[in-house]
Amino acid sequence: MSDSSGMPMTFTTGQMTSLYSLAWTPSTTGGYAGTCIFLIVLAALSRLLLAYRHLIEQKWHDRAMNRRYIMVSGQNETDRERRIIGGGGEKAEEAVLTSKGLDERVKVVRSARSNVQGIPWRLSTDLPRAGLFTLNAGLAYLLMLAVMTLNVGYFLSVLAGLFVGELAVGRYAGIDDNHH
Structure with missing residues (x-):
């Protein structure tokens, strides 16, 4: 049964269901099987991409939290100098070597915030993040469009791909991924 637009209103098992366009309409059993395999790979790829995004987000977060700042004690807030520095040696937590020698009034601190409000916007992080999100x-x-064809084979292929992807890399994806 279909409505006036020709779209099925119930699940169908027909092997000649178009996917994404009329040009992609399998005409043979092999073509239908290939389309189903494509959907399995696409769904597994979506889970792989989600796991990758979670791992790279952890890396970006750790890098932001490990940045160190120089704060000179004894100066008011407007005169306080803040500079990002790299990892120091053993004495880096106690004093900083400056052009005037060892300055023990300088304290090196790491960012104490563990939330995203404390992380500044950076093109090197936020551009890839937006790209990964858009791709995902x-x-x-x-x-979703494949499932909306209401073709049982396409629907089961998407589920199978999500299952395979989750089985392969689910432990790397975040718990709160909100991916359905």
């Missing part, structure tokens, strides 16, 4: 959303929408 695009994959999710393509999978």
Whole structure:
């Protein structure tokens, strides 16, 4: 049964269901199987991408939290100098070597905030983050469109791909990934 637009209103098992466009309409059993395999790979790829994004987010967060700042004691807030420095030696927590010699009034601190409000916007982090998010959303929408064909084979292929992807890399994805 279909409505006036020709879209099925119930699940169908037909092997000639178009996917994404009329040009992609399997005409043979092999073509249908290939389309189902494509959907399995696409769904598994979406889980791989989600796990990768979670791992890279952890790396970016750890890098932001490990940045160190120089704060000179005894100066008021407007005169306080803050500079990002790299990792120091053993004495780095106690004093900093400056152009005037060892300055023990300088304290090196790490960012104490563990939330995202304390992390500044950076092109080197936020551009790849936006790209990964957009790619993941695009994959999710393509999978949704495949399921919306109401073809049982396509639906089961998407589920199988999500299962395989989760089985392979689910332990690396975040718990709160909000991916359905």
